[in-house]
Amino acid sequence: MKNPYYPIDTVVEDIITETPTIKTFCLKPKKPIAFRAGQFMQLTVPGVGEAPFTPSSDPNISEKMEISILKTGKVTDALHELKPGAKVGLRGPFGKGYPLDKLVGKEVLVVGGGVGLAPMRALLYALFNDPSKYKKIVIKFGAREPEELSFRRQYDEWGSLAPNISLQTTIDVPHPKWDGHVGLVTSILDDLDINIPDSYALSCGPEIMLKFVTLKLLEVGYKPPQIYLSMNRKMSCGMGKCGRCNVGHYYLCVDGPDMCYDKIKHVPNVFG
Amino acid sequence: MRFIDSTNFERLLKKLSSEGELFVPVRDEDSGKLHLQRAESFPLPEGTTFDGYRTVESLKAFGQLVRSTVAEYPMPDGEAFESEGQFPTFVVVGAKACDLYALKMVDKVLIEGEFTDPFYQSRRDHMIIISADCSECAESCFCNLLGKRPFPEEGFDLNISRISGGFLVEAGSLRGEEVISANEEFFTEPRPGQAKARDDVRAKVIEELENNNRDFPEATVMTEPLRELLTDDLWSGEAARCVECGACTNICPTCYCFLLFDQREGNESYRRISSWDSCQVTGYARMAGMGTPRAHLSDRVKHRFYHKYDYLVLSHGEIYCTGCGRCIDACSAGIDMRDVFRKVKAQAAK
Ligand SMILES: Cc1cc2nc3c(=O)[nH]c(=O)nc-3n(C[C@H](O)[C@H](O)[C@H](O)COP(=O)(O)OP(=O)(O)OC[C@H]3O[C@@H](n4cnc5c(N)ncnc54)[C@H](O)[C@@H]3O)c2cc1C
Ligand code: FES
Numbered sequence: 001m002k003n004p005y006y007p008i009d010t011v012v013e014d015i016i017t018e019t020p021t022i023k024t025f026c027l028k029p030k031k032p033i034a035f036r037a038g039q040f041m042q043l044t045v046p047g048v049g050e051a052p053f054t055p056s057s058d059p060n061i062s063e064k065m066e067i068s069i070l071k072t073g074k075v076t077d078a079l080h081e082l083k084p085g086a087k088v089g090l091r092g093p094f095g096k097g098y099p100l101d102k103l104v105g106k107e108v109l110v111v112g113g114g115v116g117l118a119p120m121r122a123l124l125y126a127l128f129n130d131p132s133k134y135k136k137i138v139i140k141f142g143a144r145e146p147e148e149l150s151f152r153r154q155y156d157e158w159g160s161l162a163p164n165i166s167l168q169t170t171i172d173v174p175h176p177k178w179d180g181h182v183g184l185v186t187s188i189l190d191d192l193d194i195n196i197p198d199s200y201a202l203s204c205g206p207e208i209m210l211k212f213v214t215l216k217l218l219e220v221g222y223k224p225p226q227i228y229l230s231m232n233r234k235m236s237c238g239m240g241k242c243g244r245c246n247v248g249h250y251y252l253c254v255d256g257p258d259m260c261y262d263k264i265k266h267v268p269n270v271f272g
Numbered sequence: 273m274r275f276i277d278s279t280n281f282e283r284l285l286k287k288l289s290s291e292g293e294l295f296v297p298v299r300d301e302d303s304g305k306l307h308l309q310r311a312e313s314f315p316l317p318e319g320t321t322f323d324g325y326r327t328v329e330s331l332k333a334f335g336q337l338v339r340s341t342v343a344e345y346p347m348p349d350g351e352a353f354e355s356e357g358q359f360p361t362f363v364v365v366g367a368k369a370c371d372l373y374a375l376k377m378v379d380k381v382l383i384e385g386e387f388t389d390p391f392y393q394s395r396r397d398h399m400i401i402i403s404a405d406c407s408e409c410a411e412s413c414f415c416n417l418l419g420k421r422p423f424p425e426e427g428f429d430l431n432i433s434r435i436s437g438g439f440l441v442e443a444g445s446l447r448g449e450e451v452i453s454a455n456e457e458f459f460t461e462p463r464p465g466q467a468k469a470r471d472d473v474r475a476k477v478i479e480e481l482e483n484n485n486r487d488f489p490e491a492t493v494m495t496e497p498l499r500e501l502l503t504d505d506l507w508s509g510e511a512a513r514c515v516e517c518g519a520c521t522n523i524c525p526t527c528y529c530f531l532l533f534d535q536r537e538g539n540e541s542y543r544r545i546s547s548w549d550s551c552q553v554t555g556y557a558r559m560a561g562m563g564t565p566r567a568h569l570s571d572r573v574k575h576r577f578y579h580k581y582d583y584l585v586l587s588h589g590e591i592y593c594t595g596c597g598r599c600i601d602a603c604s605a606g607i608d609m610r611d612v613f614r615k616v617k618a619q620a621a622k
């Protein structure tokens with residue numbers, strides 16, 4: 001039998017600074033770990049603890065994995081202190097991942113904010129695998145300041161990968177080094193060049209952003225079954241056993257973390 | 273079905289005790305309550321009885337230790353779980369029907385699904401269960417409100433029903449049948465009238481339960497109204513009395529929630545611990561950056577009821593409460609599940 005609590009020995013091969021508070025950790029587990037976009041891992045810092053993170057790397061690659069992490073507490077502080085060569089542990093993958101099958105033949109809207117861009121990058125890699133399978137891929141990213149936009153070195157490349165892909169970014173408040181759009185990410189969701197009835201929207205970001213993105217999407221004509229949100233709850237086991245991560249009767253670690261809004265819209269305080 | 277007299281039953285237990293650690297219900301002289309106790313030698317401890325109702329403790333701790341190591345890392349081949357020699361066999365005698373229902377519910381969570389908790393599974397595999405009918409019920413017992421009966425129908429290796437001079441014995445598993453066939457000399461065929469004697473006791477206990485609980489509605493009144501989202505007054509009312517001790521979840525045989533955390537062992541070695549946890553305490557669901565989705569005590573009290581009477585019905589197909597009433601006995605604030613059923617029913621009727 002397998003012990004699902006054991007963290008697989010993993011080496012941090014490289015660390016990329018994405019923003020002042022986000023670093024991407026390039027990891028090599030002792031044996032390949034196959035995952036689907038949106039599935040998450042439990043990452044162990046030995047002796048400190050575990051926390052859930054969704055890989056930000058290409059799901060087609062299983063020998064290595066990248067995870068982009070915002071520094072915010074005990075485990076993530078310890079992660080940000082690590083140097084290449086450090087030993088960590090990985091368990092997983094857990095959860096369902098993004099509903100990729102549903103997206104085929106559709107116009108896909110991807111809305112990300114802050115560290116939420118990390119899981120979205122894995123989704124984009126999966127979509128970019130064969131962009132022609134989707135009618136359109138419309139990407140909308142937001143952050144507080146220009147330097148807080150993760151992966152910005154890749155945006156030009158992504159936007160020009162295929163004619164049906166577009167990418168727009170925004171920052172919350174004006175900045176001397178920014179000549180792009182200014183305003184919350186919801187402000188670039190008004191005039192979508194999308195046939196909404198034929199579309200799915202997926203969003204990942206802080207809960208407060210998810211809340212306002214959802215309200216905006218509903219306002220512009222999306223129906224709850226067309227909206228997928230990457231939800232966040234405290235987790236421990238990652239496999240539906242410890243009882244911690246529920247949203248209503250769903251366990252995010254098993255039924256999510258990306259949840260169809262239609263399933264959870266009735267849950268009180270769903271956005272925390 | 274077979275008959276075994278009391279002397280032979282003790283002989284049988286003595287034999288079985290060579291297979292593992294024997295646990296029996298022992299009556300505490302002062303409180304009159306039963307506690308599961310290890311019987312390390314024979315004769316059985318004074319006060320041992322297979323009559324009465326459930327013990328104070330459930331069987332939860334046999335499957336899920338209060339605190340246990342679930343991984344030591346790094347380790348060569350640490351992912352492979354080897355059950356061989358890890359756990360002792362437990363021979364648990366006198367478990368009641370509610371205890372068995374609870375085990376089955378927790379099995380569903382910890383064993384079934386894409387992942388299995390190998391520690392739990394292995395401890396469960398190492399349990400020999402000799403259950404017993406209830407011969408009376410406690411004031412707090414309410415299994416009848418959950419459509420359950422006070423005598424075991426499944427989930428045991430052997431079940432015993434006290435009748436004059438000994439017990440009627442039923443096998444509920446292959447292992448149970450083997451125990452009987454390996455110890456034929458202890459058993460006889462039941463005499464006419466013995467089955468009726470057993471059924472009379474069963475009927476008497478059911479009647480007692482129905483009498484005790486006649487003022488309360490069935491637990492199914494919870495499920496639908498909860499889904500309809502009752503107003504929060506109900507929960508703040510219960511929360512006003514709750515002292516947040518977590519006794520209800522600790523004593524509950526179907527509360528299985530746990531927390532994983534890591535400890536440093538040596539220079540470069542670490543231990544991962546799994547420990548019982550309670551949704552009634554603040555830290556349980558706290559998250560990075562945004563506090564907890566259940567900041568108020570009333571949210572947590574409410575969560576306990578929703579989890580048992582609604583969420584698990586939707587995700588695992590049944591109410592996760594056996595009506596054992598342990599939470600009622602354990603609550604220093606006097607919160608009574610049945611009272612909540614009644615309030616919910618009243619509110620739903622409005
Ligand atoms: C499925 C899933 C995927 C995720 N993917 C990613 C990802 O790709 N990248 C990423 O960066 N993050 C991701 N997260 C979030 C990440 O898991 C958390 O940021 C991480 O668990 C934080 O752990 P920590 O030990 O550093 O913080 P902790 O130490 O657990 O928490 C620190 C934070 O909690 C708050 N806090 C601390 N103590 C208290 C207290 N007593 N009371 C109230 N609040 C307190 C503080 O505000 C502080 O900011 C994901 C989460 C989930 C569930
Ligand atoms: S993290 Fe344990 S149930 Fe989801």
